Amino acid sequence: MSIKTQVKPRQALQSIKPYTPGKPIWEVQRELGLTKVVKLASNENPLGASPKGIQAVQQFMAEIHRYPDADAKDVNAAIAAKLNLQSGQIIVTNGGDELISLISEAFLEPEDEIIVPSPSFTEYEFGARLMNAGVIAVPLNQDYGYNIELMLSAVTDRTKILYICTPNNPTGTYLPKRDMEKLLAALPPRVLVVIDAAYSHFATADDYTDGLDYVREGYPVVVLQTFSKIYGLAGLRIGYGAAPEAIIGHILKVKEPFNVNALAQAAAAAAITDDLHVQASQQLNSDGREQLYAAFATLGLPFIKSMSNFVLVELGPESKRYYELLLTKGVVVRHGGLWGLPQHVRITVGTKEDNEFLITALQESMLEISKK
Numbered sequence: 001m002s003i004k005t006q007v008k009p010r011q012a013l014q015s016i017k018p019y020t021p022g023k024p025i026w027e028v029q030r031e032l033g034l035t036k037v038v039k040l041a042s043n044e045n046p047l048g049a050s051p052k053g054i055q056a057v058q059q060f061m062a063e064i065h066r067y068p069d070a071d072a073k074d075v076n077a078a079i080a081a082k083l084n085l086q087s088g089q090i091i092v093t094n095g096g097d098e099l100i101s102l103i104s105e106a107f108l109e110p111e112d113e114i115i116v117p118s119p120s121f122t123e124y125e126f127g128a129r130l131m132n133a134g135v136i137a138v139p140l141n142q143d144y145g146y147n148i149e150l151m152l153s154a155v156t157d158r159t160k161i162l163y164i165c166t167p168n169n170p171t172g173t174y175l176p177k178r179d180m181e182k183l184l185a186a187l188p189p190r191v192l193v194v195i196d197a198a199y200s201h202f203a204t205a206d207d208y209t210d211g212l213d214y215v216r217e218g219y220p221v222v223v224l225q226t227f228s229k230i231y232g233l234a235g236l237r238i239g240y241g242a243a244p245e246a247i248i249g250h251i252l253k254v255k256e257p258f259n260v261n262a263l264a265q266a267a268a269a270a271a272i273t274d275d276l277h278v279q280a281s282q283q284l285n286s287d288g289r290e291q292l293y294a295a296f297a298t299l300g301l302p303f304i305k306s307m308s309n310f311v312l313v314e315l316g317p318e319s320k321r322y323y324e325l326l327l328t329k330g331v332v333v334r335h336g337g338l339w340g341l342p343q344h345v346r347i348t349v350g351t352k353e354d355n356e357f358l359i360t361a362l363q364e365s366m367l368e369i370s371k372k
Helices: 011-015 025-032 051-063 073-083 095-107 123-130 148-153 177-186 212-216 245-252 262-271 275-299 316-328 352-370
Strands: 090-093 113-118 134-139 159-165 192-196 221-226 239-242 310-314 344-348
Touching: 011 123, 025 316, 051 262, 073 090, 073 239, 073 262, 090 095, 090 245, 095 123, 095 159, 095 192, 095 221, 095 239, 095 245, 113 123, 123 134, 123 159, 134 148, 148 177, 159 177, 177 192, 212 221, 275 310, 275 352, 316 344, 316 352
Parallel strands: 113 134, 113 159, 159 192, 192 221
Antiparallel strands: 090 239, 221 239, 310 344
C-alpha cells in the first residue's frame, strides 16, 4: 500500500519557476552519442580556471577534513585589498545566486516590491517570490538599452529593491555611468540598488561603471560580483557582494555559517591576484566577440553588440530548430525562451577554435533549414 502525502508547500511556491541551467557537455555526449561537444551556453571562461586558483586548491587538499572559515576572512581581506575597500564592506557568498537570496531574505517583506529590468537574470524574481514580495518588470528599450525614466516611474511606496544587471544577461547591453548616476540621484534613499556586475571584467566601453565607486561614496547599493566568469571558478561556487558596512551587517544576519567551502575560499583568495589570467581572458573575449560579429554579419544574422562574454543573436521563428540542430552537431548554446526571447539564442564567446566550430555548425544548420 502506498501512502499519499498531504503535506502542502508554501503558497509562494506556486509562482516560482526553478532555474534551468545550460546542458553540461557530458549530458549532450551521452544523449546524442557525440565525441566532440563545444559548450557555449553558460558563459564559462574558455581559458579555464585561474592557474593561481588551481595551485591554491591543490595545496589546500590535505585540509578538507576541516570546516571552512565561516567568515571567509582570507578571501574577504584579499578582495578588500584588491578593490580598495574595507573588510566590513564585503560579504563572501556561495556564488552570486546566494547573495541574491540573502538580500531578499534580509530586506523583503511580503508587502514590498522589487523592480527588475526585462529581459534579465531570472534569479532576481526568484528571490522576491520566495519572500512573497511583488515583482515589477520594466522592459528594456527596443535596442535593449535601459530606460531610466521608465524605471523611475515604476517606483512606488512599496519599492524596496531595484536591480540593474550591467552588462545585462542575456542582452550584453549596459547602463552608462551618467545614467547610473541619474538613477541613484533620483531614487529615494530607502530603495536599495543591487548592481549585478558579474560580467564587468568584459566591459570595454569608456562610460561603463562597475558600481564600486558608489559603495566607496556610501550610496545604498550592493555590487554583486562572482569568481565564476573571468576567474574561471564556476565549479567551486563563490562570489561576493560589496556595500556600505551597515547594509553588509544586515545581510550577514541571514547568512548560513560555512556557506562557502574551503577549496573555493582558497582558490578565490589566490585567483583575485591573478592579473595575467584576467588580462588573457579579456583579450581572448574581445578577439572572440569580433570573430563572432564578423561571422554573424556575413550570415545576415542580427545580433546585439555585447559588453560581456556572450552575444545575443536573432535566428527568427526557427530559433528553437536551430538550437536543436546545433545540439546534434555538438554545439550547446542557450535558447532565448527562458527570457521571453523565443527568436533568439545566447552564445558564449569561446576560443577561436570553439567559435569556428560553432560558425561551421551554424552554416550547416542554415542550409538544412533552408531546404525544408
